[in-house]
Amino acid sequence: MTDARPERRTQAERRSETRRRVLDAATALVAAHGSRAASLAAVGEAAGYSRGIVNHHFGSKARLLTELIEHTQQFEVPTDAPTGLGRLSQFVEAYLNGMHDRPARSQAFLKLWAESAGAELSLAPLFAERDAWFRDFLVEQLRQGLDDGSIGKHVDPHFAAVTLIGQLRGTAMMLFSTARDVPVAEFSADVARSVARSLAAPHS
Secondary structure, rough: OOOOOOOOOOOHHHHHHHHHHHHHHHHHHHHHHHHHHHHHHHHHHHHHHHHHHHHHHHHOHHHHHHHHHHHOOOOOOOOOOOOHHHHHHHHHHHHHHOOOOHHHHHHHHHHHHHHHHOHHHHHHHHHHHHHHHHHHHHHHHEEEEEHOOOOOOOOOOHHHHHHHHHHHHHHHHHOOOEEEEEEEEHHHHHHHHHHHHHHHHHOO
């Protein structure tokens, strides 16, 4: 007779699941109520753990929020377009189209970002690394377009990257607030076309 007992999970698997559940619980709390609701005790309770477990895995609320920012700043990067401009346009459309169902991750990220500029200034340094990464990512996409000639020489990749981040996040914020009536898929495609027109080389 075969032993049908389930395999025991490894310590690494249990640790990974605990961290995932804590980050998911923190995401939901921040999406609904902002960062001040995400105390270690509240997050632990929402995740089904004690404050001690959360403290063991993250050490402090600041560390938890640092990892939460990274956890919520996730997006797919399309790679099938033949030009740098095409891939960047695809990314813009995919980024905004990800707001279609108003996911908790996106809402939590945008709330944290908005708080970092005013209500919760302690978040500002936590965003510095992630914003630098995002800017570098966009600069690289823009440079690829400049190299293959699909993006015009008038475009400064560093300035354009900052403009794109502001446009994407500001637009996403609108989709979560006063523009909930906008059809996201059609709107995302329209924004992507607008971005492509503004960056395109004259012959593109």
